Amino acid sequence: xxxxxxxxxxxxxxxxxxxxxxxxxxxxxxxxxxxxxxxxxxxxxxxxxxxxxxxxxxxxxxxxxxxxxxxxxxxxxxxxxxxxxxxxxxxxxxxxxxxxxxxxxxxxxxxxxxxxxxxxxxxxxxxxxxxxxxxxxxxxxxxxxxxxxxxxxxxxxxxxxxxxxxxxxxxxxxxxxxxxxxxxxxxxxxxxxxxxxxxxxxxxxxxxxxxxxxxxxxxxxxxxxxxxxxxxxxxxxxxxxxxxxxxxxxxxxxxxxxxxxxxxxxxxxxxxxxxxxxxxxxxxxxxxxxxxxxxxxxxxxxxxxxxxxxxxxxxxxxxxxxxxxxxxxxxxxxxxxxxxxxxxxxxxxxxxxxxxxxxxxxxxxxxxxxxxxxxxxxxxxxxxxxxxxxxxxxxxxxxxxxxxxxxxxxxxxxx
Numbered sequence: 001x002x003x004x005x006x007x008x009x010x011x012x013x014x015x016x017x018x019x020x021x022x023x024x025x026x027x028x029x030x031x032x033x034x035x036x037x038x039x040x041x042x043x044x045x046x047x048x049x050x051x052x053x054x055x056x057x058x059x060x061x062x063x064x065x066x067x068x069x070x071x072x073x074x075x076x077x078x079x080x081x082x083x084x085x086x087x088x089x090x091x092x093x094x095x096x097x098x099x100x101x102x103x104x105x106x107x108x109x110x111x112x113x114x115x116x117x118x119x120x121x122x123x124x125x126x127x128x129x130x131x132x133x134x135x136x137x138x139x140x141x142x143x144x145x146x147x148x149x150x151x152x153x154x155x156x157x158x159x160x161x162x163x164x165x166x167x168x169x170x171x172x173x174x175x176x177x178x179x180x181x182x183x184x185x186x187x188x189x190x191x192x193x194x195x196x197x198x199x200x201x202x203x204x205x206x207x208x209x210x211x212x213x214x215x216x217x218x219x220x221x222x223x224x225x226x227x228x229x230x231x232x233x234x235x236x237x238x239x240x241x242x243x244x245x246x247x248x249x250x251x252x253x254x255x256x257x258x259x260x261x262x263x264x265x266x267x268x269x270x271x272x273x274x275x276x277x278x279x280x281x282x283x284x285x286x287x288x289x290x291x292x293x294x295x296x297x298x299x300x301x302x303x304x305x306x307x308x309x310x311x312x313x314x315x316x317x318x319x320x321x322x323x324x325x326x327x328x329x330x331x332x333x334x335x336x337x338x339x340x341x342x343x344x345x346x347x348x349x350x351x352x353x354x355x356x357x358x359x360x361x362x363x364x365x366x367x368x369x370x371x372x373x374x375x376x377x378x379x380x381x382x383x384x385x386x387x388x389x390x391x392x393x394x395x396x397x398x399x400x401x402x403x404x405x406x407x408x409x410x411x412x413x414x415x
Contacts, residue, residue: 078164079103165199
């Protein structure tokens with residue numbers, strides 16, 4: 001077996017093994033989400049060309065896989081990537097799911113073109129091999145119409161994937177800003193940073209493959225998916241490693257974090273109470289309104305600070321703006337606006353400043369000088385070592401270890 005074919009076969013075996021293991025984990029999870037089912041479908045689609053490669057290596061005839069293993073399968077990668085992210089970060093996705101089917105229109109169009117082509121056309125995965133018996137013969141006028149689309153397929157496929165990748169990046173960028181306003185931690189499961197690697201990996205590998213083919217012309221177009229086998233494997237590995245652990249972001253064990261506001265029902269006979277002259281709103285100047293807003297903002301900030309210092313809710317790594325809003329009885333939007341406008345900080349920055357200050361105090365206690373710094377970080381509410389180290393250095397200008405050494409040095413001098 002040639003080296004390239006053997007590598008493709010080995011890549012396929014690895015990808016299939018990982019996928020089977022991941023699918024078992026997905027369907028045996030105690031609490032399943034809709035994103036798990038979409039991930040399972042995505043993995044199955046990614047593994048169709050891998051299965052075909054394994055069957056070809058074992059010389060097993062599989063007409064169905066010859067039908068499915070065609071370049072049009074690539075048209076599904078971009079839409080599924082985009083919809084997967086949408087499902088992870090949107091709570092109302094299920095209500096618009098029928099509208100989302102339009103994203104699969106290019107795939108359906110090119111797949112129909114594919115099955116209408118003659119079996120010996122280069123777009124077929126195995127030319128000169130009898131194709132599916134149900135593929136209808138194409139007339140010459142039809143071929144004349146389809147040929148331009150066939151020849152432009154590579155360009156269309158690339159543009160579609162790049163377009164969906166760009167849309168996904170924009171979604172993730174907006175989502176990360178939302179995470180900073182809502183959560184006090186920013187691990188991979190919340191920020192979805194790992195998803196950036198999916199389009200990046202695919203595009204880089206396809207570009208490298210294109211350059212390699214252009215320079216050396218070693219791969220025939222007759223089997224286009226074989227040259228992209230490494231791309232399918234890399235995406236499969238990323239999905240298997242990160243996707244199986246990923247939950248929808250705005251979700252708790254009991255209910256969505258964001259609850260709709262339901263107005264209490266009023267009886268039909270209920271009439272608004274009459275307003276006395278003393279209760280009527282008085283006219284005020286813009287300056288008076290600004291002063292009132294500023295005073296109100298200061299009161300809220302003071303109230304928040306008192307609660308944070310007294311109760312230390314930031315020690316909970318899952319502490320969110322909704323928890324804080326409920327505890328201090330302030331509407332979430334008002335709380336976020338106060339932090340943004342009054343302190344020029346988002347919720348993530350505000351909470352982690354308290355965590356950093358607590359760690360600084362702990363590091364200055366002689367009885368804790370031999371305690372592991374990471375244990376202190378977890379005690380203060382941090383969820384990951386990387387975010388703790390970066391935030392500590394950002395606030396203090398030195399690493400936690402350097403800060404501890406400075407404190408110990410000062411204590412030795414003063415002691």
